[in-house]
Amino acid sequence: MSITQQHLLDTYRALTLGEPAPRAPGTYDRQAARELSDEQRSRAGRHGLRNALARWRRRPT
Structure with a gap:
């Protein structure tokens, strides 16, 4: 069964x-991908x- 059939x-x-x-x-795929990208950047x-x-x-003085 495909995703579309299951949704219907x-x-x-x-x-x-x-x-x-x-x-x-x-x-919400775009939103989830954006949140993941933001988290990785953070x-x-x-x-x-x-x-x-x-x-x-650590630099010498």
Whole structure:
């Protein structure tokens, strides 16, 4: 069964039971990818700052 078929079946079941329809597959894919990218960038920035401070502390005076 494909994703589309499963979504249609779930939508039909929800309508017959009077429940809200499920979200379509892939609805939040872009948002999830953006959040993952932001998190990776944030981690890289923190480590970059930490490494720069460590190099600054180790430099000869």
